[in-house]
Amino acid sequence: MSTIVRFSPDLGRWLTHNLDAGLAPQAVLDTMLKQGMSERAAHAIVAAFVDARRQGGAMPDGAVELPDEASSRPVARLAPGTRILAAGREIVVHSRGEDPVFAVLGNVVDAEECKAIIEMARPRLKPSTLVDPMSGRDVVSDKRASWGMFFRPGENDLVARLDRRLSALMNLPLENGEGLQVLHYPTGAGSEPHYDYLAPTNAANRESVARSGQRVSTLVTYLDDVPEGGQTVFPQFGLAVSPIRGNACYFEYCDDRGRVDARSLHASAAVTRGDKWVMTKWMRERRFVAAGEGA
Ligand SMILES: O=C(O)CCC(=O)C(=O)O
Numbered sequence: 368m369s370t371i372v373r374f375s376p377d378l379g380r381w382l383t384h385n386l387d388a389g390l391a392p393q394a395v396l397d398t399m400l401k402q403g404m405s406e407r408a409a410h411a412i413v414a415a416f417v418d419a420r421r422q423g424g425a426m427p428d429g430a431v432e433l434p435d436e437a438s439s440r441p442v443a444r445l446a447p448g449t450r451i452l453a454a455g456r457e458i459v460v461h462s463r464g465e466d467p468v469f470a471v472l473g474n475v476v477d478a479e480e481c482k483a484i485i486e487m488a489r490p491r492l493k494p495s496t497l498v499d500p501m502s503g504r505d506v507v508s509d510k511r512a513s514w515g516m517f518f519r520p521g522e523n524d525l526v527a528r529l530d531r532r533l534s535a536l537m538n539l540p541l542e543n544g545e546g547l548q549v550l551h552y553p554t555g556a557g558s559e560p561h562y563d564y565l566a567p568t569n570a571a572n573r574e575s576v577a578r579s580g581q582r583v584s585t586l587v588t589y590l591d592d593v594p595e596g597g598q599t600v601f602p603q604f605g606l607a608v609s610p611i612r613g614n615a616c617y618f619e620y621c622d623d624r625g626r627v628d629a630r631s632l633h634a635s636a637a638v639t640r641g642d643k644w645v646m647t648k649w650m651r652e653r654r655f656v657a658a659g660e661g662a
């Protein structure tokens with residue numbers, strides 16, 4: 368059973384104002400905690416506002432749903448051990464944490480695969496867009512943003528091979544995987560702190576979760592070395608994962624009862640020299656059915 372937390376219109380206006388002014392979610396969170404708000408409530412409220420801004424949906428109006436408290440340590444979907452065999456490839460576990468489940472992995476893809484994915488993605492990249500909350504239209508966010516594209520699941524031999532490998536590594540059925548996303552960050556680009564799970568702040572997210580279940584885990588694979596900057600940062604842990612070709616950063620944020628973990632907040636630090644290419648795999652609770660596809 369989930370709990371509803373109510374908040375004042377003043378707090379809502381204060382949050383909107385500060386996030387609009389470019390304050391980091393962590394900074395507004397710290398202020399709310401200093402003023403005595405409980406950590407779970409403050410996290411849930413800030414998360415709802417950050418998600419609404421990112422998705423271009425309506426700001427939460429007076430109340431948000433508090434995720435149930437995790438009752439026990441999560442059981443990792445990621446296999447234990449320092450090496451994981453995934454579809455015939457031996458993936459190296461450089462470091463890992465269990466609560467929340469998090470790992471830095473090596474040997475996920477080889478240099479040839481990285482190059483081939485970049486070249487297939489390059490002509491299909493589009494500037495990342497945001498939904499303009501006023502007009503509801505897609506607008507190019509700004510010049511500090513990345514460029515992105517999606518492969519259809521299994522759309523060619525290489526993509527199919529990677530889909531199979533990543534699903535084995537992430538330990539969920541192949542059909543639960545969304546199509547691989549490739550992002551390119553030119554020099555100066557990064558991304559805002561965000562959650563990968565889908566907040567029920569707009570109809571598209573609610574319908575997506577109804578079709579395929581929540582997103583449960585993410586694997587961000589680095590397709591090239593970044594000379595400077597471009598780390599994947601986790602502000603709740605003060606952790607920055609270096610973008611090194613073939614390595615990947617793995618994290619889980621949704622347990623088997625659909626409860627999501629706000630500690631998974633993450634961002635891409637700005638690339639300060641060179642550029643950055645990543646490939647992201649998101650896994651769902653159930654078979655992934657894209658919008659407009661039959662169930
Ligand atoms: O580029 C990164 O390091 C993170 C990518 C990411 O957060 C995402 O694809 O959701």
Ligand SMILES: [Fe+2]
Binds near residue numbers: 562633
């Ligand atoms: Fe993300």
